Amino acid sequence: MMSNVQKVKGFSRQHLANSLxxxxxxxILFPTEQCNFRCVYCYEDFEIGKMPNWLVEATKTLIRNKIPKLEFLSLSWFGGEPLLAKDILFDIAEYSLSLAEKYGCKLTGDLTTNGFLLDIKTLTRLVELKQNSFQISIDGDKESHDKTRLTRSGRGSFDKIWTRLLDAANTDLGFSITLRVHVTDLNHESVLKFCERYDQTLQKDNRFNLLFQAITNLGGDNQKVITDLTSKKSAVHLVKELTQRYTVKTGSINPDTNYICYAGKPNSIGIRANGNLNKCTVALNDDRNAVGKINPDGTLTLNNEKFSTWVKGFTTLDSWQMGCPLSYMNSNSVVGDIAVKKVS
Ligand code: SF4
Structure with a gap:
């Protein structure tokens, strides 16, 4: 299908403008960095807990100071598991919504959650607060999912998550849930079984959609587990095939433009649960990603050199640098404008 999106070097002109x-x-907010899951491939170390009170207040002050000049504010909730700190999430979202209404700013919100705690009461409140877009990871059908996505007490999590999804589908709430299906070399059959289950239940509900993702090595201490799951590289092929199948089925249009990661956008910043500022939500312990901190008065202290390294793609319009500044940096090491020779 021909797309009539106006492009610059493969990027949508509109998307570039929105990013700048x-x-x-x-x-991007991390209300807690604790998690109720212990997925076998997880790269987080859970050293940081919930946002302390001063930080919640500082975040609200930052929003209060920014919002009068904004047309759009989007809150993206990460963790850990953000629903483990529902009180903080609701507090900041309620405050943001009241300011957004006052200043005529459009508020949107999305959560990257494991879905375990997304009961109807919580979902209803989140929808009221315009925090109604969710990404929930699934590792195939029950037998495969329950081997890798374990609760903190070591139990499988599939049944609970699936019940949450069916319960959500039985409401008339306005939300969108993307099920991010992780594909490895070892779970193809299970992924196909999950697709069948989905086809028979959620597929006709346009609030749900599937995103297939081959598991890759994201660092951390679990390299051996990841290598076992991905060494044959067959996952990538299945992901391609299923993406094609579900794109055709849902009639969704791929505008065929290059992706821009939020980490590369000048108008996006992440606040960790300890007040540190990050650009990327994966390289959490990487010093290049520690771009500053928020102060108790809601102001931001930024290391401009580090910050500019993340957003440099906007000067080159290089699709790799824009799509994943982290992997680009890992191969082309720079700090600010100075090339740095890697010493291993
Ligand atoms: S920079 Fe790369 S790893 Fe980090 S959030 Fe963006 S796409 Fe993910």
């Missing part, structure tokens, strides 16, 4: 304008702001 100071009328839009994306705040």
């Amino acid at each position: 304008t100071n009328k839009k702001f994306q705040l």
